[in-house]
Amino acid sequence: MLDFTFAGYTALETVVLPDSMEKLSEHCFENCTNLKSINIPSHVEKIPKNAFKNCSSLKAVNIPSSC
Numbered sequence: 001m002l003d004f005t006f007a008g009y010t011a012l013e014t015v016v017l018p019d020s021m022e023k024l025s026e027h028c029f030e031n032c033t034n035l036k037s038i039n040i041p042s043h044v045e046k047i048p049k050n051a052f053k054n055c056s057s058l059k060a061v062n063i064p065s066s067c
Contacts, residue, residue, distance in 0.1 A: 010034050013057075017041050024051050033057060040064060 006012055008031045015029070015038040022043045029035060030053040037060035040047065044064065052058055 007031055013037075015039070017044075019043065024048055026050050027053065030054060036060065038062070 006015075006029050007027050010031075010033050012029075012032045013034050013036050015035065017038070017040060019041045020043070021041050022045070024040075024044060024047055026048045027050050028048075029038070029051055032052075032055050034057050035052075035055045036057050038052075038058070039062045042064040047063070052061075
């Protein structure tokens with residue numbers, strides 16, 4: 001699980017999470033203001049409310065039907 005691992009990392013632009021990822025935690029990508037796209041694997045069942053808080057550049061999110 002990712003806690004605050006990438007929170008505030010403004011150089012981050014694209015994220016492809018591994019297929020083995022099962023959970024995202026609250027605030028894991030919070031304030032990643034340059035994050036533009038993310039691919040969430042099908043094993044993730046829930047996207048926490050604040051996982052992408054203040055990701056103002058986020059334009060593309062690939063969300064599996066399991067979420």
